[in-house]
Amino acid sequence: MAATRTFSIIKPDATRRNLTGAVTKMLEDAGLRVVASKRIHMTRDQAEGFYAVHRERPFFNDLCTFMTSGPVVVQVLEGENAVLRNREVMGATNPEQAAEGTIRKSYAESIEANSVHGSDSDENAAIEIAYFFKPEEIVG
C-alpha cells in the first residue's frame, strides 16, 4: 500500500513540558516518518484560520486563545494509512481502552492528555498540511 500523509500538532501544554521529543518518538515508533516539522508560535490569525470550521461555535475564541498560549510543533507525518495510524497512536480518551504503545496509554498518568492534534481524514490532512507547509518544506 502506498504511503499517505497526515498532519499533527504537538500542543502548547506538551511543548511547555518539554515533551516534543517524547511524543515524536512515539509517532516514529508507530511507523510514521516525520517528513516536515517546525516549532512555531501560532498567531491569532493562524489559529482562527486553522479552526475556521468552528468559527460560529461558542468555544472558538477560547480554543484559539489556548492554541496561541505557547509554542506548538506542526508536523507532516508519512506512513501507510497515516491518518488512521496517527489517530491510533494518539489513543482513546479512556486510557483503559487505549492500546499499548499509544500516547495516552503511555502518558495518561503523567502528561494528563494526548497533547496532540491529528487530522481526521485524508482530505482534511491535505488541507491542514497546506495551511502550514509549502511543498518544498516537505522532504519525503
Add this chain to the structure above:
Amino acid sequence: MRIDFYQLAGTPAEQVIATLAEKILDGDGRLLIVAEDEAQLARLDRILWDQGSASFLPHGVAGGADDARQPILLSSSPDAPNQARNMLIADGQWREAALTYDRSFYLFDSDTLEGARLAWKLLAGRDGVERRYWAREGGRWVKKA
C-alpha cells in the same frame, strides 16, 4: 435521576472527567462541571483543550457571553445556563443541586471521603434517586454498589 459516585484513589480527576465528558458529548448531551476553586477550573479548562479523540473537548468557562451555547460549561455554580441535564462535581464537595439533573457524577478522593460517605447515606431510599458507586480495581472501574 441517577448519581454515580467515583472514588478516584489516585486516578487523576481530569482523566475521569475527560472520559465521561466525551461519552456525554457523543450522546448529544451537555455537561456542567462544578468546582469551587478557580484554579481547578482554570486547570480543567486548559486540559480539556488537550483531550478528546478528535483533538479537544469543546467547552467554556462560565461568565462568558456564550454560556447558554456551551456543550460543556465549567462553573463554580451548580446552575446550568447551558441547559445541561448532566452535572459533574469535580472537587469532592457534595451539592444537593446534583439531584435536580437527570444524571450527576460525583468525584471524590481520600480527602473528601467522609463527605462522600455522608452523601451516600443521605441519598439512601430517596425517592427517584438511583445511586451507583464505582471504584478502581486492577486498573479498571468496577461497580461496587
